[in-house]
Amino acid sequence: MKILFLIAVLFLSACGARHSAADSASVLDQLYAQFQGWQGTPYRLGGYDKSGIDCSGFVVQTYSDLFNRQLPRTTTAQSKVGKKIKRHELQAGDLVFFKIKNRGKLRHVGIYLSGDQFLHASTSKGVTISSLQNSYWREHYSLSRRMLSID
Numbered sequence: 016m017k018i019l020f021l022i023a024v025l026f027l028s029a030c031g032a033r034h035s036a037a038d039s040a041s042v043l044d045q046l047y048a049q050f051q052g053w054q055g056t057p058y059r060l061g062g063y064d065k066s067g068i069d070c071s072g073f074v075v076q077t078y079s080d081l082f083n084r085q086l087p088r089t090t091t092a093q094s095k096v097g098k099k100i101k102r103h104e105l106q107a108g109d110l111v112f113f114k115i116k117n118r119g120k121l122r123h124v125g126i127y128l129s130g131d132q133f134l135h136a137s138t139s140k141g142v143t144i145s146s147l148q149n150s151y152w153r154e155h156y157s158l159s160r161r162m163l164s165i166d
Contacts, residue, residue: 039107039108042108042163043108049077050142053065053073054141054142055141056141057141058137058141063075069136070124070136071088071090071093072088072136073135082108084162090112091121093124094112096162097161098160098161106127106161107128108126108163110126110159111124111127112159113125114155121157121158123135123155125145133147
């Protein structure tokens with residue numbers, strides 16, 4: 016009887032566990048598919064569709080499309096939700112924030128992929144993938160937040 020109880024407890028705890036590495040790979044696959052659908056969409060401040068989209072709008076749209084998760088519309092508001100994490104803890108789906116101009120305020124957001132790559136709506140290239148190792152992004156990186164519970 017104790018063995019059956021132990022098996023039941025283990026089974027139920029596994030059901031409530033956080034996502035596995037396989038789930039993280041699934042998130043990455045979904046993000047790359049999202050990129051394929053949006054690649055090259057031009058940047059437009061306040062934009063929210065494929066005729067033009069800004070960085071925070073792209074994050075909102077991606078989280079809604081892929082994860083059925085509603086996020087705030089602005090970069091500043093997005094930077095206040097989820098769990099703050101350190102850069103070395105980044106996983107697929109985490110948000111990365113950058114301070115650009117305007118007295119050091121957060122002005123740009125992207126979605127981390129893997130290998131220091133992130134997906135975002137760039138003012139010069141539209142929806143694209145960039146590297147956190149790029150000198151520009153490395154200099155302006157500010158913080159990261161986890162919106163999904165993936166381990």
